[in-house]
Amino acid sequence: MESAILMEWHVQVGDVVKKGQVIGEVETSKGVIEIEVFENGVITELLVEEESDCAVGTPLAIISNESATQEEVIQEKPQKEEAPIEPTPPQSVVQEEQPKPPKVEEPKEVSTIKPSDRIQISPAAKKRVQELGIDIATLAKEDGSPIQLQDIPTPKDNLEKPTTPKESAKEKPKDPMRDAIAKAMSLSNREIPHYYLNTTINVTPALKFLEELNAQRDISKRILPATLLIRACVKALQAVPQLNGFWVENEHQISPTINPGVAIALRKKGLITPALLDAGSLSLDETMEQFGDLIKRARGGKLKGSELSQQTITISNLGDLGVDEVYGVIYPPQVAVIGLGRISDAPWVIGDGLTVRKVLKATIAGDHRATDGRTGALFLDKLDKLLQNPKELL
Amino acid sequence: MTQIEIQNIIIEEILNIAPDIEEDEIELNENIQRSLEIDSFDFLNMLVALKERIGVEVPEADYAKVDTVENMSGYFMERL
Numbered sequence: 001m002e003s004a005i006l007m008e009w010h011v012q013v014g015d016v017v018k019k020g021q022v023i024g025e026v027e028t029s030k031g032v033i034e035i036e037v038f039e040n041g042v043i044t045e046l047l048v049e050e051e052s053d054c055a056v057g058t059p060l061a062i063i064s065n066e067s068a069t070q071e072e073v074i075q076e077k078p079q080k081e082e083a084p085i086e087p088t089p090p091q092s093v094v095q096e097e098q099p100k101p102p103k104v105e106e107p108k109e110v111s112t113i114k115p116s117d118r119i120q121i122s123p124a125a126k127k128r129v130q131e132l133g134i135d136i137a138t139l140a141k142e143d144g145s146p147i148q149l150q151d152i153p154t155p156k157d158n159l160e161k162p163t164t165p166k167e168s169a170k171e172k173p174k175d176p177m178r179d180a181i182a183k184a185m186s187l188s189n190r191e192i193p194h195y196y197l198n199t200t201i202n203v204t205p206a207l208k209f210l211e212e213l214n215a216q217r218d219i220s221k222r223i224l225p226a227t228l229l230i231r232a233c234v235k236a237l238q239a240v241p242q243l244n245g246f247w248v249e250n251e252h253q254i255s256p257t258i259n260p261g262v263a264i265a266l267r268k269k270g271l272i273t274p275a276l277l278d279a280g281s282l283s284l285d286e287t288m289e290q291f292g293d294l295i296k297r298a299r300g301g302k303l304k305g306s307e308l309s310q311q312t313i314t315i316s317n318l319g320d321l322g323v324d325e326v327y328g329v330i331y332p333p334q335v336a337v338i339g340l341g342r343i344s345d346a347p348w349v350i351g352d353g354l355t356v357r358k359v360l361k362a363t364i365a366g367d368h369r370a371t372d373g374r375t376g377a378l379f380l381d382k383l384d385k386l387l388q389n390p391k392e393l394l
Numbered sequence: 395m396t397q398i399e400i401q402n403i404i405i406e407e408i409l410n411i412a413p414d415i416e417e418d419e420i421e422l423n424e425n426i427q428r429s430l431e432i433d434s435f436d437f438l439n440m441l442v443a444l445k446e447r448i449g450v451e452v453p454e455a456d457y458a459k460v461d462t463v464e465n466m467s468g469y470f471m472e473r474l
Contacts, residue, residue, distance in 0.1 A: 211454060219451050220442045224434050267431045268414050295435050320433045 003055045004028040006048045015043045017063060022304070024060070034304045041065045177270050188329050192247075193368040196327050199380040201387055203343055204357045206232075209390040225343065226317055227288045229360075231393045233315055233338050234258050234279045234287075236382040242371050243336040243364070243379055244312045252335065252370040260338075261311030261331065262291065263318075264298045272298050273314055273331070274307040284394050319343060325361040335370040339363040395474060400448065401467040407443045408463075411436045422463045450474065 004026040011023045022034040023043070041063035048060045206228060214222045237244045237258050245254040258280040261273035274294055276282075282290060297303055313334055318326050319342035326339025341361040348357035362383055364376040386392055405420055408430065415430055424430075427437055441460075445451045450473045452460055460466040 214454055219438075219445055222438060222454070224438060226434050265431055265433065267412065292435060292439075295433075320427065321431075322428065 003053050004033075005053050006050060006060065007032065008050055009046060011043050011046075013043050013046060017041060017043060032302050033308060034302070035060070036304060036306055037063065039063065039065065175270075177272075181270075184331055185329050188332050192330050192332065194330060194365050195368045195373050195376065196363060196365050197373060197376045197380055198325060198361060198363045199384060200346075201360050201362055201384045202348055202357045203360045203387055206387045206390040206393075207343070207358055221285075223284060223288050226319070227291055228284065228390065228393060229317065229340055229387075230260065230262065230276065230279070230291060230315060231282075231284050231287045232383055232386045232390075234260060234282075235386050235393060236379050237313065238280055239382045240375060240379040242375050243366060245335055245370070246312070246333040247335050247367055247370045248333050250369075255312040257312065259310050259312045261314040261334075262294070263314065263316045264295050266299060272303075272308075273311060273316075274298050274303050275309075275311040277307060277310065313338065315340065319360070325363055327363055328365045330365055330367055335367040336376070337365045339365065395448070395471075397467050397471045400470050401463060403447055404444065404463050404466055404470075407440050407447070408432070410443065411440045420463065425461050426463060426466070427461070444470070448474070 005028075007025045007027050009024045011017060017023055017037045018040050019038060021037050023037055024035045025032050026035060027033075043061055044064045045062040046060070047062065048054055048058065054060070203225075207225060210223055210225060210228055237260075241254050242252075244258050245252065247253075257278050259275040259277050260279055261275050263271055263273045265271050274297075276287070276290055276294060279287060279290075294303075294307070311331070311334060314328065314331050314337040316326050316328050316337060317340040319340055321342075323341050324344075325341040328337030328339045330337050339362070341363075343358050343360050345356050346359040348355055348359065362380060364379055366373070366376045401422070405417065408420060408426065409415060409417060412430060412432060419430065421429060426432055427434075432440070441452050448470050450470050452469070456469070460469050
């Protein structure tokens, strides 16, 4: 995604805004995304008019921090206040965008620049500048406009854009979603040393438990096996948190919140993996409710920016399509992807006897830089145990 | 209600749940979920909507009996 259209402002200059508040909507290739604020403050300026097209990284508004002293307000502007309200691009755009791990900002460096000669730079651009070790001052524009990502020379540009005459002659409009996935997956397979593990789980006890639970409920309150499985994965991640996080700048960061990206098919429009935010705090019923809401909004094209950018792990369930097992490709900067296949009848050994049980093949693909196979094995073992005692999942 | 009427209601609800599907893509004897990429969530929502309109609730144990449009309309017909 390179640009988005700012459709609507929900706030005006002078409005007090709170962390998490939706202040506007942008239309992107993945549908309409709500823009949230990540801090409390007051809107002092709206920089972009409604229905205008803006490049990713364009500052949209200025929010001043009420509680901050005047000095702080000025100094932190370039870094802190413009960052939160960018149209957060879907995480799939990967490399160019800053991953959104818990690590927030490093305003120290910026705040040493005097207000008079400070250079405005978008957060994504700043990150790239730091990666490449370029002096920001050399990029300053004559007109004083903020430095954007595209203003920075990228050594990778040459590698990623082979300009054979044939290809440049083809002017087929690219599918931006496909393009984003292509970039992320190429990066993943190029850089992430994956390990894969697989466990066959007897899910008969879990399904029996659901059947009994659902039998007492109205049809609209039924819990689906897919939801129970998500809940089990989340609980297992609480026990093995190393798989829930990021690999950023050669460092493993464990995320304190669990925001599993759940793969949702948009049928003809591809696939999207929005985050089920803070799934660790949800009960089984709440998980069902939130997951249902997420699917509805994903298909209706109304997801929040945070849902498209704050995934901490991915859960890919291809069981509905009849797949036996899923070997996933990790979505960087995440460090693992859980794969769930279909539930089928299979021979199962109990003691000396052979019987038939409903089984599920669960897999995990882990980033070997961040964790070892042992960690993945502990996760699958915990997942199995939880599904044998489904009451723990309520 | 005749079986044809029930069938039409089912088709309407499939189109409601999945507006990107064209009516002529729906084959009466094909598995609804597989052939139209209706996941378990959509399928449940469809059954909730059909319960409202037809008045018959499908217990989970009977999902296999309502896999195609034709089987589903037959199932509802028997239980009206």
